[in-house]
Amino acid sequence: MGRLAKRGVKAIFHNTLASSEYGLIDQRNFQPRPSYWAALLWRRLMGTVVLDAGSSREGLHLYAQCLRGHPGGVALLAINNSRTNRSDITLPTASVRYTLSAPTLQSASVILNGQPLKLDSNDDLPEISGRAAAAGPMHFAPATITFVTIPDAANAACAAIKG
Numbered sequence: 001m002g003r004l005a006k007r008g009v010k011a012i013f014h015n016t017l018a019s020s021e022y023g024l025i026d027q028r029n030f031q032p033r034p035s036y037w038a039a040l041l042w043r044r045l046m047g048t049v050v051l052d053a054g055s056s057r058e059g060l061h062l063y064a065q066c067l068r069g070h071p072g073g074v075a076l077l078a079i080n081n082s083r084t085n086r087s088d089i090t091l092p093t094a095s096v097r098y099t100l101s102a103p104t105l106q107s108a109s110v111i112l113n114g115q116p117l118k119l120d121s122n123d124d125l126p127e128i129s130g131r132a133a134a135a136g137p138m139h140f141a142p143a144t145i146t147f148v149t150i151p152d153a154a155n156a157a158c159a160a161i162k163g
Helices: 002-006 034-045
Strands: 046-051 060-067 074-080 087-091 095-101 131-133 136-140 144-150
Touching: 034 046, 034 095, 034 144, 046 074, 060 087, 074 087, 074 136, 095 136, 136 144
Parallel strands: none
Antiparallel strands: 046 060, 060 074, 074 144, 087 136, 095 131, 095 144
16 A cells, blocks of 8 residues: 555555455454454555655565644554564654554464454454554564554644645
């Protein structure tokens, strides 16, 4: 999604909700698959204005957009696609992080900040909240996807953005 946003794509449609092995929802038990949770976080956090996150480097891909619903705020997406190496960035201000991981790369379950994501007994979404992170070095474990929100970034390109 980040690469498409950088290229100016304004909308992405997933062709299958449930009836295939590629669906966002498992057709056998109607439970969300890992890609569902990533898309949900993207929708809640990443705004429509794409920012320059700088160049990616081997193992770490960074994307930046205005933070949805927070004028002046910034949302980063950090994808550490290395299976073995941690990657780091340094942030000059406090932020909130949402790290998605899984027991294995082929896992049907996903973990957010150490807690499994799953529907509750009424099939409602769980509360999805991030973890506060201090200014300074931020580490990304191997094979993780992390959304980082900086509501108080005061980014001029995002100042007038409402959504």
